[in-house]
Amino acid sequence: MTSSSAASRKALSKIACNRLQKELVEWQVNPPAGFKHKVTDNLQRWVIEVIGAPGTLYANEKYQLQVDFPEHYPMEAPQVIFLHPAPLHPHIYSNGHICLDILYDSWSPAMTVSSVCISILSMLSSSTAKQRPPDNDRYVRNCRNGRSPKETRWWFHDDKV
Amino acid sequence: MGSEEDMHDANDVQSVEDDFYTGETGMGSEDDDYNFGDNYSDDSEDVTSHRQQQNYTILSEADIRQHQGENINRVSTVLSIPRYAACILLRHYNWSISRVHDEWFADEEHVRKAVGLLERTVELSNARELTCGICFENYPCGRMSSASCGHPFCGACWRGYISTSVSDGPGCLMLRCPDPSCGAAVGQNMIDVLTTSEDKEKYSRYLLRSYVEDNRKIKWCPAPGCEFAVEFVIGSGSYDVCCSCSYSFCWNCAEEAHRPVDCATVAKWILKNSAESENMNWILANSKPCPKCKRPIEKNQGCMHITCTPPCKFEFCWLCLGPWSEHGERTGGFYACNRYEAAKQEGAYDESERRREMAKNSLERYTHYYERWATNQSSRQKALADLHSMQTEKLEKLSDTQSQPESQLKFIIEAWLQIVECRRVLKWTYAYGFYLPEHEHAKRQFFEYLQGEAESGLERLHQCAEKELQVYLDAEGPMADFNDFRTKLAGLTSVTKNYFENLVRALETGLKDVGTSNNQATCSKGSSSKSLGNKSKSGKIKAVAGSSSGSGAPSRSFDDGNLWSCDRCTYANPRSTTTCQMCEHHK
Ligand SMILES: [Zn+2]
Ligand SMILES: [Zn+2]
Ligand SMILES: [Zn+2]
Ligand SMILES: [Zn+2]
Ligand SMILES: [Zn+2]
Ligand SMILES: [Zn+2]
Ligand SMILES: [Zn+2]
Numbered sequence: 001m002t003s004s005s006a007a008s009r010k011a012l013s014k015i016a017c018n019r020l021q022k023e024l025v026e027w028q029v030n031p032p033a034g035f036k037h038k039v040t041d042n043l044q045r046w047v048i049e050v051i052g053a054p055g056t057l058y059a060n061e062k063y064q065l066q067v068d069f070p071e072h073y074p075m076e077a078p079q080v081i082f083l084h085p086a087p088l089h090p091h092i093y094s095n096g097h098i099c100l101d102i103l104y105d106s107w108s109p110a111m112t113v114s115s116v117c118i119s120i121l122s123m124l125s126s127s128t129a130k131q132r133p134p135d136n137d138r139y140v141r142n143c144r145n146g147r148s149p150k151e152t153r154w155w156f157h158d159d160k161v
Numbered sequence: 162m163g164s165e166e167d168m169h170d171a172n173d174v175q176s177v178e179d180d181f182y183t184g185e186t187g188m189g190s191e192d193d194d195y196n197f198g199d200n201y202s203d204d205s206e207d208v209t210s211h212r213q214q215q216n217y218t219i220l221s222e223a224d225i226r227q228h229q230g231e232n233i234n235r236v237s238t239v240l241s242i243p244r245y246a247a248c249i250l251l252r253h254y255n256w257s258i259s260r261v262h263d264e265w266f267a268d269e270e271h272v273r274k275a276v277g278l279l280e281r282t283v284e285l286s287n288a289r290e291l292t293c294g295i296c297f298e299n300y301p302c303g304r305m306s307s308a309s310c311g312h313p314f315c316g317a318c319w320r321g322y323i324s325t326s327v328s329d330g331p332g333c334l335m336l337r338c339p340d341p342s343c344g345a346a347v348g349q350n351m352i353d354v355l356t357t358s359e360d361k362e363k364y365s366r367y368l369l370r371s372y373v374e375d376n377r378k379i380k381w382c383p384a385p386g387c388e389f390a391v392e393f394v395i396g397s398g399s400y401d402v403c404c405s406c407s408y409s410f411c412w413n414c415a416e417e418a419h420r421p422v423d424c425a426t427v428a429k430w431i432l433k434n435s436a437e438s439e440n441m442n443w444i445l446a447n448s449k450p451c452p453k454c455k456r457p458i459e460k461n462q463g464c465m466h467i468t469c470t471p472p473c474k475f476e477f478c479w480l481c482l483g484p485w486s487e488h489g490e491r492t493g494g495f496y497a498c499n500r501y502e503a504a505k506q507e508g509a510y511d512e513s514e515r516r517r518e519m520a521k522n523s524l525e526r527y528t529h530y531y532e533r534w535a536t537n538q539s540s541r542q543k544a545l546a547d548l549h550s551m552q553t554e555k556l557e558k559l560s561d562t563q564s565q566p567e568s569q570l571k572f573i574i575e576a577w578l579q580i581v582e583c584r585r586v587l588k589w590t591y592a593y594g595f596y597l598p599e600h601e602h603a604k605r606q607f608f609e610y611l612q613g614e615a616e617s618g619l620e621r622l623h624q625c626a627e628k629e630l631q632v633y634l635d636a637e638g639p640m641a642d643f644n645d646f647r648t649k650l651a652g653l654t655s656v657t658k659n660y661f662e663n664l665v666r667a668l669e670t671g672l673k674d675v676g677t678s679n680n681q682a683t684c685s686k687g688s689s690s691k692s693l694g695n696k697s698k699s700g701k702i703k704a705v706a707g708s709s710s711g712s713g714a715p716s717r718s719f720d721d722g723n724l725w726s727c728d729r730c731t732y733a734n735p736r737s738t739t740t741c742q743m744c745e746h747h748k
Contacts (some may be wrong), residue, residue, distance in 0.1 A: 034383040
């Protein structure tokens with residue numbers, strides 16, 4: 001459902017291409033622990049496999065992250081969502097949208113796909129309950145037309161979880 | 162946060178909405194501000210006297226930049242920090258120099274951390290090549306820049322970073338180093354070096370706007386297209402300010418100027434009007450049928466005295482459609498158009514019937530006040546236009562035909578200025594009257610008396626400035642009685658001014674003077690023939706000074722001991738009677 005909005009996105013700028021090439025090389029040399037990226041020829045969309053960290057509620061569970069890069073990456077944040085089925089987590093909606101400040105307001109161009117992945121894994125690892133956000137149904141209903149999570153005005157409750 | 166604090170009056174709207182004003186607390190709520198202007202604590206200015214001294218300053222864009230620059234210099238000198246750092250601090254503390262000083266000297270380390278000003282600057286590493294933290298390219302260190310933290314980024318990445326932030330809005334004023342773990346502030350000094358002139362310009366506009374919008378003492382003039390701001394001495398009295406663009410507004414709630422009515426009443430009234438606006442549309446229609454011949458009459462003049470077109474020529478009052486002969490001074494009738502006679506005074510009737518009547522009357526009651534509010538509003542607009550045409554063309558013409566230097570014709574401009582101001586005050590007194598509780602008989606009566614005096618004075622002034630002046634404007638050559646006209650118009654201007662000053666003073670003190678007799682008697686020159694009676698039964702209660710008398714003898718004041726107010730219907734009865742002349746209720 002998000003593929004339509006991804007398709008309509010403009011092609012990567014020269015700067016974005018160069019930067020992503022470098023991130024890709026770095027990833028291949030030094031991938032973040034717990035993540036696997038199947039390299040394709042599509043630089044603008046990465047699909048990354050996440051494995052829940054041992055000793056956490058998500059140990060050995062496998063999920064998939066989809067990362068779409070905008071034209072002016074890294075000045076603009078990438079769009080990061082979980083593909084179906086998204087992990088049960090108080091900050092992850094059933095449509096895969098993730099409530100995490102660095103993906104939106106707190107994004108900085110000095111962050112990378114790798115640093116985003118590490119943040120997401122740490123968010124999963126620190127969860128103490130496998131449950132959906134309390135407003136899941138309402139939020140998902142409002143996103144039905146393939147709205148990007150970047151269009152949401154997020155309200156970041158607590159950054160502990 | 163700041164702007165909410167500032168709206169202290171308007172904020173109370175919700176809470177007073179239900180309990181209607183009881184006693185003096187509601188209406189007199191601004192008294193504290195008016196009477197005790199010196200018990201506030203804020204930066205700088207020492208305000209001991211008020212009212213006489215203008216308590217606000219109009220700032221042009223150049224003034225704003227200058228003040229802002231001076232503040233930055235001051236903080237920079239006192240704290241021995243660079244100007245860009247002083248600017249960041251001031252912005253963080255909403256441009257309050259005293260807060261910057263207080264916080265800084267209380268806990269410098271904490272303040273530095275909060276705004277991202279590092280104590281020691283970290284120089285760029287002196288390696289020959291550095292890697293940019295955004296594009297990951299290597300560049301010679303001469304092509305790299307960093308904030309005081311030393312995190313290196315290349316020129317193109319800085320430009321992109323700043324540009325993205327600037328186009329996101331005023332948040333760019335709090336820009337930090339791109340490194341997510343860093344937080345070092347990026348000040349205007351870096352913006353000026355690292356970005357395009359277009360972004361520099363945008364940044365400097367945000368900075369200018371911040372000085373007004375984040376400053377609790379300064380607000381933009383709300384007039385469309387106006388670029389002035391107004392700095393107000395908080396706690397110094399009336400919030401009414403007049404911008405250099407000539408728009409008058411309330412500094413506190415940003416509505417148009419509404420002295421002597423308080424912000425809470427204005428906010429309630431405006432809310433009420435929007436809720437009732439559909440019902441009220443018909444009222445705004447510019448035409449009404451002539452009460453005599455029933456042809457539609459269009460009101461195109463400012464005063465309420467309407468004359469139907471020939472052959473009818475019936476003269477009537479636009480507000481009540483009653484014959485003008487019962488309003489004016491010629492017949493010694495009275496002017497009752499400010500009065501809402503809620504109940505038809507036909508003998509006593511029981512409580513439940515009275516209640517039913519009141520419910521039915523509630524829209525009618527609102528309509529009464531709204532119509533008068535709106536009519537004075539449009540009357541004021543018309544008067545403004547008349548004033549303008551007087552200033553731009555008519556005065557010159559008049560000076561020609563009457564062979565008078567324009568300097569001798571200032572009294573006409575003064576009359577029109579008075580009319581414009583009085584229409585504004587009168588308009589808001591109708592919002593006041595609407596919220597003045599019905600059961601506060603004495604206050605209502607006192608209020609309606611003052612309002613009536615003021616209103617009839619204004620009608621005479623407006624009519625004189627509009628219709629009588631026309632004769633001289635139309636004249637071919639000098640007219641012998643022009644000097645009489647001058648005396649009359651100037652006299653009416655000063656009488657009307659007196660009436661309105663009384664009215665304003667009384668409302669601003671919450672009508673506290675009721676029951677005492679220290680209300681300044683108004684000059685009776687050309688005095689109104691209005692009394693508080695009801696036309697059907699009352700005669701004139703007091704002798705009325707003749708309109709031609711220039712003696713200036715003091716006229717009646719409301720509580721001169723000759724009247725008593727009926728508990729049931731508020732009618733003002735002569736002292737000599739013991740039952741109400743209106744409803745036969747016993748004293
Ligand atoms: Zn830094
Ligand atoms: Zn760079
Ligand atoms: Zn203005
Ligand atoms: Zn106000
Ligand atoms: Zn007629
Ligand atoms: Zn009338
Ligand atoms: Zn009575």
